[in-house]
Amino acid sequence: MQSIATNIIANMQSIQNKCSNIINTDYENSHYMNGFKVIADRMFSEMCSAQITNDVNANFVREMIPHHEAAVRMSYNALLFNICSELKPVLYAIISSQC
Numbered sequence: 001m002q003s004i005a006t007n008i009i010a011n012m013q014s015i016q017n018k019c020s021n022i023i024n025t026d027y028e029n030s031h032y033m034n035g036f037k038v039i040a041d042r043m044f045s046e047m048c049s050a051q052i053t054n055d056v057n058a059n060f061v062r063e064m065i066p067h068h069e070a071a072v073r074m075s076y077n078a079l080l081f082n083i084c085s086e087l088k089p090v091l092y093a094i095i096s097s098q099c
Helices: 002-018 026-048 056-079 088-098
Strands: none
Touching (some): 026 056, 056 088
């Protein structure tokens, strides 16, 4: 499992470096961040209100579902704006694998 996370992080860092030349307008940045805030607030609220029992497995799953749903919503949010072509396949992969 650690290698999966390491690969994802390395890929995201590579994309970040390659996409650093994309400049968004203040309007885009503002609207992206407004969407991000709504998504993040909902995610944290749902994660914190997940039913907790003495079953760590069930607790983990109930807390992670909102996290992955938020990843899908964040991907859709990012696709509304001018983004690097290298990032688009990652966002589409998140949407298709986590819906």
